[in-house]
Amino acid sequence: MTALRGEADRAALSTMLWGFFPAQVVRTLAALGVPDALGERPQGTPGLAGRIGADPGALGRLLRAAAGLGLLDHDPAGAWSLTATGELLRTGVPGAVGNLAQLFCGDPVWRSWGMLEWSVRTGRTAFEEVTGRSAFEHMAADPAMLAVFTEAMAEGTRAAAPGAVASCDLDGVDTLVDVGGGNGTLLAAFLAARPGLRGVLFDTPSGVLGASDVLDPARAEVVVGDMFDSVPRGDAHVVKSVVHDWSDERSVALLTRVREAMPAHGRLFLVEPVLAEDREGWAGQFGMLMSDLNMLVAVGGRERTLAEFGALLDAAGLRLTDVVRFPPPTGYSALRAVPA
Ligand SMILES: C[S@@+](CC[C@H](N)C(=O)[O-])C[C@H]1O[C@@H](n2cnc3c(N)ncnc32)[C@H](O)[C@@H]1O
Structure with a gap:
C-alpha cells in the first residue's frame, strides 16, 4: 500500500516537474508559426521546414512530440495536420491561446520564472532583474513582445x-x-x-x-x-x-x-x-x-x-x-x- 502510494506521489510530482517541457513544445510550435502553416493545409516535414525556416531533422522531432501531446495528427503519407486541440494555437481562431503561450513561455517571462527562487527570497520582481526595467517599460520598447502581449491579452479577454x-x-x-x-x-x-x-x-x-x-x-x-x-x-x-x-x-x-x-x-x-x-x-x-x-x-x-x-x-x-x-x-x- 505504502509503495503504491509512493509511486502515485512520484508520478504526480513528475507531471509537475516535467510541466515545462510540454509548455516549451507548445510555445515553440506557436513561435515557429507551425499551427498557422498546418491550418492552411496538412504538409510533410521537409516542406514545412522550408516554409517556416527550421532544421528538418529537429523540426520532425518537435512535431513528433507535439503529436504525442495530442496537438498534431500524422497520416501514413507523412503529412502533419492539427487536431482540435492544436487548432487553438492558430492565430485568431475562437479560443486561441497561441499568443498567451508565446508570452508566458517565451523570453523574458520564461527567464523570470527561472528566477522564482530569487523572487521568493527577496520579494522582488525577477523581470526587472532580467531586463533592467519594468514589464510595461520593456514592452513599450520591444515591438515584437508588445504585439504578442497585446494579442495575448485580447485572447484571454x-x-x-x-x-x-x-x-x-x-x-x-x-x-x-x-x-x-x-x-x-x-x-x-x-x-x-x-x-x-x-x-x-x-x-x-x-x-x-x-x-x-x-x-x-x-x-x-x-x-x-x-x-x-x-x-x-x-x-x-x-x-x-x-x-x-x-x-x-x-x-x-x-x-x-x-x-x-x-x-x-x-x-x-x-x-x-x-x-x-x-x-x-x-x-x-x-x-x-x-x-x-x-x-x-x-x-x-x-x-x-x-x-x-x-x-x-x-x-x-x-x-x-x-x-x-x-x-x-x-x-x-x-x-x-x-x-x-
Ligand atoms: C494585464 S493588461 C490588461 C489589459 C485589458 N484590461 C485586458 O484585460 O485584456 C494591463 C493593462 O494595463 C495597462 N497599463 C499599464 N500601466 C498603465 C498606466 N500607467 N496607465 C494606463 N494603463 C496602464 C497596460 O498597457 C495593459 O494594457
Missing part, C-alpha cells in the same frame, strides 16, 4: 468578455470608461451588447496598439495617458486584469484616480479572479495560484482575496457593494463598487 457583459450591470450608463483597456477588446464587447452606449478606452500610448482596428470611432474614443496621474470621467468604469499587476500601494493610487473620475452616481466594475481564503478553495484555483506567482516574478503584483480587494477599495474611497461571479469557463468576478 475574448474568452472572458461574454461573462463580463453578463455580469456588469450597465443600466442607465451612457459612458463606460475601460481603464487599462488594452486594444479595446472588452470595450468592443460591451458596445456590441448595448447599442446606445458610448465608450472611452484609456491606456498608455503603447497599450492601445491596434485599438483602431477593434473599436468603431463613432462609438468609442481612445485616450492615452497614465492612470496614476488621472483617468477620464464617465458614469461607469471597468478595470479588468489591471489591479493584479500592482502592489497594494500602487493599486490604491490607481483606484483613487478612478474614484476621482467618478460622479456621485458612478459605479466601478473591478474585473479580476478572486482568490479563495483556504486550501479547499485553492484546490480549484490552479490557474489563479500560478497567475499569482506570475505576478510576483513578472510585474510585482498579486492575485487577491475578496477581503484584500475590499481593503484596497476602502482605502481609495470606494465601497464594495456586490460581487458577481462570471459563469464558467472563466474564473473572473465583477466586483462592483460605488463612491463611499
Whole structure:
C-alpha cells in the first residue's frame, strides 16, 4: 500500500516537474508559426521546414512530440495536420491561446520564472532583474513582445468578455470608461451588447496598439495617458486584469484616480479572479495560484482575496457593494463598487 502510494506521489510530482517541457513544445510550435502553416493545409516535414525556416531533422522531432501531446495528427503519407486541440494555437481562431503561450513561455517571462527562487527570497520582481526595467517599460520598447502581449491579452479577454457583459450591470450608463483597456477588446464587447452606449478606452500610448482596428470611432474614443496621474470621467468604469499587476500601494493610487473620475452616481466594475481564503478553495484555483506567482516574478503584483480587494477599495474611497461571479469557463468576478 505504502509503495503504491509512493509511486502515485512520484508520478504526480513528475507531471509537475516535467510541466515545462510540454509548455516549451507548445510555445515553440506557436513561435515557429507551425499551427498557422498546418491550418492552411496538412504538409510533410521537409516542406514545412522550408516554409517556416527550421532544421528538418529537429523540426520532425518537435512535431513528433507535439503529436504525442495530442496537438498534431500524422497520416501514413507523412503529412502533419492539427487536431482540435492544436487548432487553438492558430492565430485568431475562437479560443486561441497561441499568443498567451508565446508570452508566458517565451523570453523574458520564461527567464523570470527561472528566477522564482530569487523572487521568493527577496520579494522582488525577477523581470526587472532580467531586463533592467519594468514589464510595461520593456514592452513599450520591444515591438515584437508588445504585439504578442497585446494579442495575448485580447485572447484571454475574448474568452472572458461574454461573462463580463453578463455580469456588469450597465443600466442607465451612457459612458463606460475601460481603464487599462488594452486594444479595446472588452470595450468592443460591451458596445456590441448595448447599442446606445458610448465608450472611452484609456491606456498608455503603447497599450492601445491596434485599438483602431477593434473599436468603431463613432462609438468609442481612445485616450492615452497614465492612470496614476488621472483617468477620464464617465458614469461607469471597468478595470479588468489591471489591479493584479500592482502592489497594494500602487493599486490604491490607481483606484483613487478612478474614484476621482467618478460622479456621485458612478459605479466601478473591478474585473479580476478572486482568490479563495483556504486550501479547499485553492484546490480549484490552479490557474489563479500560478497567475499569482506570475505576478510576483513578472510585474510585482498579486492575485487577491475578496477581503484584500475590499481593503484596497476602502482605502481609495470606494465601497464594495456586490460581487458577481462570471459563469464558467472563466474564473473572473465583477466586483462592483460605488463612491463611499
Ligand atoms: C494585464 S493588461 C490588461 C489589459 C485589458 N484590461 C485586458 O484585460 O485584456 C494591463 C493593462 O494595463 C495597462 N497599463 C499599464 N500601466 C498603465 C498606466 N500607467 N496607465 C494606463 N494603463 C496602464 C497596460 O498597457 C495593459 O494594457
